[in-house]
Every structure is written in C-alpha cells, then in structure tokens.
Amino acid sequence: MAESQSDTHIQEGFLCPVCYKDLRSRSNLIAHFEDFHSEDQDLLTSIKELVGKAKKKILKIDENDLEPFKTEISFQQFNLEYNEPQEPGQNRSHTEFFKNVRRERLDHRTSETNRLIIRLDKLLHIHGSDRKQQEQELVTWLDGTTVSRCPCCAATFNITRRQHHCRLCGSIMCNPCSSFLSHDVAKMIVTTVYTDMNNLSSKTDDNLRLCAHCTNKLESRNQVQMLQGTQPLICQLYNRLQKIKCDLQSSVNLYEKMFDSLKSGEDTFHLQDAQSLRSSIAQQAEVLDVISKQIVAIATESDQPKVLLLQNAIRRATTQYIKEYLLVLPSPTDLDKMRKGRVKTHSQNFEQPNSLHVVKIAVTTGWSPENVNIEQTLPEMSDDPLMQQINIVRNYIHQARLANRYEEVASLEENLKFLKNTYQMKRVNSDFASSS
C-alpha cells in the first residue's frame, strides 16, 4: 500500500533537474546527482541551493504538517521490522548417504538381472527334444531330495504337490508359486526392441517356468523400459505453456521498467512502444489461455480422477496468472496526460543540459539491425555525412521497433537526438559564416 501511495504523490522538491526522476529525499537526490550527473558541476551547486531552500522551508513547517509524513515513515519501519533479512534456516542433506545405500543394493540387483537376461537369451535358443537336459546344462537345477517344503509357501511336497524348477535360477517351488513367461515376451525382453504386444501369439507349451524372484526382477526392468521415451500430450502442452510464461516474464519486466521510466518523466522510452509491448503481452496471454483450455480438454480415462484434477488445476493457475500478473499491468494511456503536464512545467524551469553523451548501443541480447542499402532506400538523400548518419539511425530505430527491442530503441533515440543537435549547430554556424 505504501508503494502505491508513494507512486502517486510525486514530491516536486526532490525531482532531479536533469532526468526528472523523483528521488524522494534530499540525501538520495544528492547521491543520485553525484552518481549520474557529476559532470555538470554548476548544476550541482544549483541543486544544492534548491535543496537548501527546501530545507529551510521544511524546517519552518509546523510539526502538524509533517504528521502524515511521519506516519508514512513509521509505517515503513513497521514493514521493515517484519522483513528484516534473515539467515536461511539450517538444513541437512541425506542424499549422498541415501544414494550410497541404494547403489550398493542396486548394483547387486542389476548384475543379477543381467545374468538372468543372458540366461534367458540362451534358453531361447534351445530347440529339440532334449530341451530339459539342455536347460539343466545351462542352469544347474537344485537337488530335489534335500528340499521337502516349498520355500515360498512352506507347503510340504508330495504326490499331488510336486517340485518344479525355475528355469532361470534352478531353485525349487511348487506349482502355485511359479509363474510362466511366454517365449514371445521373453524375446521381447532380450531384444529390448519395442514390439507391439497385440501381435504376440501365446503358445502355452513354449512357456518358461520361473520362480517369483526372477519374475519380479524381469518385470521391474521391463516396466522401467516401457516408461522411457513416452511423453504424453499433457506434458508437451505444459512445456509450451511454461516456455511462453518464461518469455512473458522478461516482457513484463521490461514493460514495468518502461512504465516507471515514463511515469517519472524520463524520455528514454516511447509511449507507443510501451503500448505495443503491452498489446503483445496481451496477445501472449491469449495464447496461454488457449493452451490451458487445450489441457483441460484432453480426454481422460474415467479411472484417473487425478488427471482431471491436474488439468483443472493447471487451467486455474493459468487464469489466475493472467488475471493477477498480466491484466493488472498499468495502462499507458493515463501516462500520456500525466507526462504532458509534467513536461510543460519542467521545460520552463530547467534548461536542457547542453552536453549529451552518445550512448553506444550495447547489443547484449544478440540483436543487431540489418545493414540496409541506403542508396536504394533513400535515393534523394543529401550528401551531407551527418544527414546520412541521421537517416541510418532512423532506419535502425524502425527495425528495432519492429523487433520489439525497446531498450535498443531508447539508446538509438539518444544517438539520433545528439546527431540532430550537431546538425543544427552546424547549420547555424554555416549560416553565420555565409551571412558574415
């Protein structure tokens, strides 16, 4: 709240006479002036005088008049009390320990699984009538005479409950405790190339009998592989959504910077530019809206209520983002009036500072204007080199504006202003020369 208040009440006494920035206090103003305009020594003295006058005036002011000012200050202190910087709390990570324990365990497990797969591969190549014998050559079967109970369910083996061997590890279990792996699935596991499940024919006589442990290991490996490399539609849409949000953030930051600058009366940015940036933000907001609608519209299976919840949550979050972060951006239209009023009052009070520094365009973002063939575009151009320069810069500004590079526009504008000034001076000088 304090912020919005401070934004509307510009305190005239603390405006910087060079850039019209509102600095709100005497010390700020002097510091600002020394930082940014230290070259203009005479201006510095004048500002000190000005501040001195203001100080005298303030000292004369009755205590009562300062009351709102004081309460504002105390309110800020109140906020400060709650926002004082605080060391981040202690924390401790167990990730390293966790991963070590897991690695030890998984190394063992992975090598086991790999061994099973190699055996499986060999088992698949066994053909012919002596299959059982060949299988036993490959994997040593446990001696049945020493095992009287099934190790899984602890039931005693007898005539009806017979011993069976796992083809992969050779251990013994009863029939209900074993499971079967069809040849086709086995092939799929071994080759790892994804084949369509529907084409698999199941010939039960070909199945391999496995114990529960081996089945479990093969299955969890299979599951991990199946999940790799598939990205559902919702993820693709969501990624697009996030990318746009990310881009928008920089536009919003830039817009806020432009707005603040315009509001404080600086002419670094153009009002039209702010407007067009704002409308491009609005367009992006619409795109966000459309994508989030698409996310909601993705068909879900009825057994997945959570997916529906997720879709709705994304939609809600996006609309809220648009409402609270994009739509609330201040409109530049009322700025226009404000600015006009300000310019009028200040242009009378202060002379334009006579030395302007040409700011080189710092193209940090990788954008640079194309070189346009000047002869072609402007055939009637004068041969004055200054005039040429001016035209080139004008062209650059045009391009920069098309590319939404408003910061470049600002620095180019400054260049242009300088060039124009120089041109004018030269014209005046030459007029003098000719008249004399």
Add this chain to the structure above:
Amino acid sequence: MNVITAVKAYITKMIEESEPGMKILLMDKETTSIISMVYGQSEIQQKEVFLLERIDSGNNNSNSGLRYLKCLVFLRPTPQNIDLLSKELRNPRYGAYYIYFSNIVAKADVKILAENDEQEVVKDVQELYMDYLAVNPHLFSFGLSTCMANWKTFTLQRSVQGLASVLLSLTKCPIIRYQKFSNLCHELAQKVDELINKESTLFTFGQSSQPLLLILDRRCDPVTPLLNQWTYQAMVHELLTINNNRVNLSKVKGISKELAEVVLSAEQDPFYAKNIYLNFGDIGQNIKELMEHFQEKAKSHQKVESISDMKAFVETYPQFKKLSGNVSKHVTVVGELSSMLSEYELLDVSEIEQEITSQTDHSSHLQSIRKLLNPGGNRKIRDLDAAKLVMLYALRYRSHSSNDIGGLIKMLKKRNVSEYLISSIDSVLKYAGRYAQPSEIFNVVEAVKITKRLFKGLNGVDNVYTQHKPVLNEILDEIVKGRLREDLYPRLGGFTSQQINSRSQDVIVFFIGGVTYEESLTVHVFNKNNPEMRVILGGTTIHNSKSFLEEANETIRANV
C-alpha cells in the same frame, strides 16, 4: 527472528530445488497444516505445485500412476510415515521423488527408504526444519490441544522435536532457562539440551550473542486464558475459535456457502494484517472505511458506458473481485462478533473481569458478580462467562478470609449452569494449585505498582477493557533489565558468573500447556517498544477459554 519468513524460505527452497515441471505435494496430516499456515493453494499453484495429496489418505494404492509428475514429499519423520513412504517407493506412482523431512530423521530410516527405492526414483533427501505451525511472525504453536495429560506418552517428545526445529530454522543455539516450580519445564529443558548436545554439528552457528530459550508452565498464569479479549485476532479466537488460521462460521444464521469457513491469514489478507492487534473500536472504524472504499469501487463499476469504461472494468475486475471477497469476509466476522457482544452482554462481563484482575476491592467485586448472576435480573450472559467470572473470583480471593465462593457456586447452580462448568471451577483452582499464588498472577498487590497504575490511569492510557497484563509482561520486563531471578528461573547446569550478567537479545519463550493471543499481543508490543530485543513466543497450542478449561479438566483428571 521471524518464524513465518523461516517457514516460507524453506518451502521456497523445497520447491525450487526440485527441477521445473508439474508437481504434486505429498504430505501427512501435520505437515499439511504447517504449509497451509503460510501458503494458500492458489499461491502454491503458481509455483507449479498443482496437486496436493495426503500420504495417509488410504486411497493411494490405486496403481494409476502419473509418471510425468514430480513428487515433492514433505513429511514428519515418524515410523508410520517411513513405512508408508517405503510402500510408495516400492511401487512408485510418480516419476521422481524429492523427499523432505520436517525434522531430524534417523539414519536407519533413510537406509530403509533407500533399500526400497529399487526403481531409482528418489532424487533428493533432506531435512528442512519446519516442524511447527507459524501463526504470526513472532508466534508458533505445535497444535497439541491437551498437553499435560499426555505428557509422558506423546507431548514431551513432540515438544522437544518442535523446539529443536524452531531453533534450527532460526539458527539459534540458546542457553536454556526454565520455571523452577514445574517438573515439566525441567524435563523439557533437559531433553532439548540433550538433543542439542547430541546434534552439536547441526547446532553450530556463528552467533553474535547468546540467545535465550525460556520454558514456562501455563500454571504460572491461569488467569489470562480465562479473560474475554478485545483485539481482533484474540477476540475472533475467543468467540469464534481460530483453527490453523481458519474460522468456522457455518453456525452463523443465514451464512452463504462460501463464507461457511473463512481463512484469516495476515500473509494473504492486508486488511487482517493491519487490524490483527487493533481493538474492536478501531476495527469498526476501519471496516467502515473498507466498505466505503469498496462502494466507491463498486460505483465506478456500475457506470460502464463507453468502451474505455468497459476496458477499465475488465482490467480492474480481478482486484475488485478479490476486494469484494475480503470485504464480505470481514464484515461477516465483525458483524458476528458485534452481535455476540450485545447478545451476551460481554462489555459488562469484561469490565468486571478486568476489575477483578487488576484492582483490589473484594466487596465491590463480589457485589458486581452477584448482580450479574442474579437469575431475577433477566440478564442474558452466557453460562460460560458466568462460570469464568466465579473462577476468576476464586483464583483471586481463594485465601481471602471472607470470600464467598460457595455462595457464588450456589447461584450458578440456580441458573442451571452445567455440571461440567461448575466442576471446572474446582479444576482450575486445582490446576493453578500451589503454583500460581494470587500475589503473582494478579498484577495488583505491590504498592509501587498501584501508584504506577494510578499514574497511568490519570494519563488516560489504560482502557477499562484492557487493564489486565499477563504474567509474561512482567517476565519480559525482567529479561530486558537483565534481572530475571535465578532462583525462580534457573539455568540447566547452573550459571557461570559471566552468564548471569549477559543479556540475551534474542529470546524464545515457550509455554507448556498452551499460550494465548493476549500474550502474543504482549510480545508484539514489547518487540515494538524494545527495538533492540527480538522475542518469539510459542506454546504447545493456542488457547481460548473453552479449550483452556478442557485442558485444565484433563490435567486434573490425569493427575499430573
């Protein structure tokens, strides 16, 4: 020292350290409250956390996994949670797990989890110490409604863990002092000290001064929780009950569905933040201003004539909507409070309460209570308030030669006051027992103080309804002067000569048996008046008079 900032920083860390992507937050019952105290659902959605889930909800075994979701796990390190999480990791429903424990977790438990993570879905395991409810910047609670009765079985252990996490989140390694009369305080102090020594690497901070942890027993001040309150937060809690920042209004007549439960959070509600410590009169004024502001806005919305009006309307509408929700919430709450005030004649009740607590005039106090209790007087005061008045009288004058506690109880019986409330009088007296002597709990006796009070009264500072000062006020005063008595508040292991004189700037005061919002206000005012001091207040729970009576009854029943 700000517990809300601390918790928020942890949550931000939690969310930012997991990589970007759609996230689900898996919590238990307690951690859900911990997070909901500082973040609303819509706020957390802006941070990519779209789904919230309870690990103990029971319907997690449906194997419809969403492997493209990242799962943030935030749990207390309890055996049940380790067990549930192990099951979850064995059959992971989500693609990646970032596990955060709210407190110190045993190595053995981490090992169990690691052994269950066969699909290598866990990316991070950390301890982030937010094992408490951050209520206000200077106020925390553990949400343990009956503390003393379950001391041995549960609450001692929980308090040790909670206090450790408070200290760790604020990076403080304190000296510990406790109230001598209370065994509970001594026990808790010892356990916390043991934990600090055991985890000495965690408790190593570059501290500029030595903070103080002062452990108090609710029985040193049974008066404060019995009083009617007049500041916004305290009043809402006393009359409507605040539970984890939520107020249940469903019993209010003609309440609309969306206002059946409202959230009062100073973090998300600027009006509440502004008025939380103001007294009822000021709130009335402020709510009038809020209404006017709202009506002005509403009026400007009504004249949508041109296209530009329309555009302005659309642009400001979200804020308007938010404002209107806020206005109707506070108008409802304040309206309900004020109707309760007049219906139960709380102004009259409170005036007598305050007089009993801060003035000495036995006969006139007895007179006023009799007048209020008189059944022929057609007064509408609640049985609860009537019984509380008798309790205050009994606490104040139990050793007075001509007291008439018996006579007042008879009057209550004539009013058909419930057996529960009448037996509560006895419970509260026993609860206060030999610990809280009238001379200590009522700030009236010393001659010096009386003159001070008179002086204050002449200045017109004191309000009739806010004369009472909790015992805590006195204790804080002694701390700031460096005069907290060693014999009443000893330090574990005794003092070295140097420590006696050292004054702590950072103080954490903890009440076994619950704290009150009046004490929270006391601390708030104290912090404001002593900018060099930073005091944080905590309790096993935050009491209003109803919950306090329950606790007192339970404690007497369990014979602690």
